[in-house]
Amino acid sequence: MRQFEDEGFGRVIRHIQDEVEFEPEYYNPDYLDRRITARMRRQEVEEYDDYLEILQSDSREKEALMDSLTINVTNFFRNQEMWEALRPVLRDLTDEHRRVRVWSAPCADGREPYSVSMLSRDDRKIDDSRLTIVGTDISDEALENARAGTYETTRTTDIGEELSLLDDPEKYVNVEDNTFTVKPEIRDSIQFERHDLIQDGPRRNCDLVFCRNLLIYIDSEFKIPIFNTLTDSMQDGSYLVIGMTETIPQELRDEFEPVNKRCRIYQYTP
Ligand SMILES: C[S@@+](CC[C@H](N)C(=O)[O-])C[C@H]1O[C@@H](n2cnc3c(N)ncnc32)[C@H](O)[C@@H]1O
Incomplete structure (x- = not known):
């Protein structure tokens, strides 16, 4: 598991790896951070550890984060x-x-x-x-x-x-x-x-x-x-x-x- 500068961010990433059907290791850390902080804003929390608590207790938030991370946006005849x-x-x-x-x-x-x-x-x-x-x-x-x-x-x-x-x-x-x-x-x-x-x-x-x-x-x-x-x-x-x-x-x-x-x-x- 790679190290992240912010330990709180690292804890959120480890939680995702353990609990959610998603492999954060593959993704660009800036991309992961943008997605996670967008969810934190929606939940009105500023600290990664506060967000981790929500993730641990609220399965709907886990789903919302998963949706946001898997970027499954597509189109017929895109471009x-x-x-x-x-x-x-x-x-x-x-x-x-x-x-x-x-x-x-x-x-x-x-x-x-x-x-x-x-x-x-x-x-x-x-x-x-x-x-x-x-x-x-x-x-x-x-x-x-x-x-x-x-x-x-x-x-x-x-x-x-x-x-x-x-x-x-x-x-x-x-x-x-x-x-x-x-x-x-x-x-x-x-x-x-x-x-x-x-x-x-x-x-x-x-x-x-x-x-x-x-x-x-x-x-x-x-x-x-x-x-x-x-x-x-x-x-x-x-x-x-x-x-x-x-x-x-x-x-x-x-x-x-x-x-x-x-x-x-x-x-x-x-
Ligand atoms: C933005 S969509 C692209 C869909 C389509 N190719 C397009 O351009 O519209 C990205 C998709 O990649 C899938 N994905 C993410 N990681 C993957 C991986 N390691 N292997 C296969 N698919 C992956 C996601 O589930 C998501 O459906």
């Missing part, structure tokens, strides 16, 4: 510009290979792999019958939501707007008031599994891997192990997409050829 840039990649891949393996890791509540499945049906130049799509995440709750495939438009989330990149969204979702449910044909096109990108091994022969919006939160020492898992899952010529604010670690840059630098789409060329 639409990237999805436009991905169309030619999906067209080429499904043109050139009989079976194209796609891995969305981490997939959060499933909207990223569902976006791949919907786009490939909506774009007539992509042969969706050749795709096999797997979505994985460390969070069982996120995976449960992904398998359910039901999403709500709320004050802060407009699902209709998220799906607007598609020519005909209602071919892929049933809409009832504010509730959008992915149609069975789309839901069954994705396999969801639990997978920890730091602890668990690689998958086999992936042609296109998404690893978006996790690396920004991860402590730098764990980025290389994550990249090793990703590259061990790819072959020469496979594609990798990372988040629009993320970067490939310096020591691995030679192994990736940018396909679209701004959209962070790369081809693996070991």
Whole structure:
């Protein structure tokens, strides 16, 4: 267990490690501190030890902290510009290979792999019958939501707007008031599994891997192990997409050829 300058902060982190289904060691300490102090403000306490007492006695706060730490924010077609840039990649891949393996890791509540499945049906130049799509995440709750495939438009989330990149969204979702449910044909096109990108091994022969919006939160020492898992899952010529604010670690840059630098789409060329 690493040492923290503030001992109270260290005690909160140790409590999280022991009591909550979350591995704080992986994450950047500044990120952890921002999340914890935001919860402390909500609870109107200033000292870490006072917050620790609340965590020990109030299971709702434990849940609220867990929610805040796992940053499971996602979208359908998050960063639409990237999805436009991905169309030619999906067209080429499904043109050139009989079976194209796609891995969305981490997939959060499933909207990223569902976006791949919907786009490939909506774009007539992509042969969706050749795709096999797997979505994985460390969070069982996120995976449960992904398998359910039901999403709500709320004050802060407009699902209709998220799906607007598609020519005909209602071919892929049933809409009832504010509730959008992915149609069975789309839901069954994705396999969801639990997978920890730091602890668990690689998958086999992936042609296109998404690893978006996790690396920004991860402590730098764990980025290389994550990249090793990703590259061990790819072959020469496979594609990798990372988040629009993320970067490939310096020591691995030679192994990736940018396909679209701004959209962070790369081809693996070991
Ligand atoms: C911000 S979401 C990203 C979802 C999607 N890729 C996107 O860009 O919208 C981050 C996800 O990473 C998952 N996660 C955190 N640590 C992980 C790990 N070690 N292995 C796999 N998934 C992890 C969280 O549960 C969360 O669902």
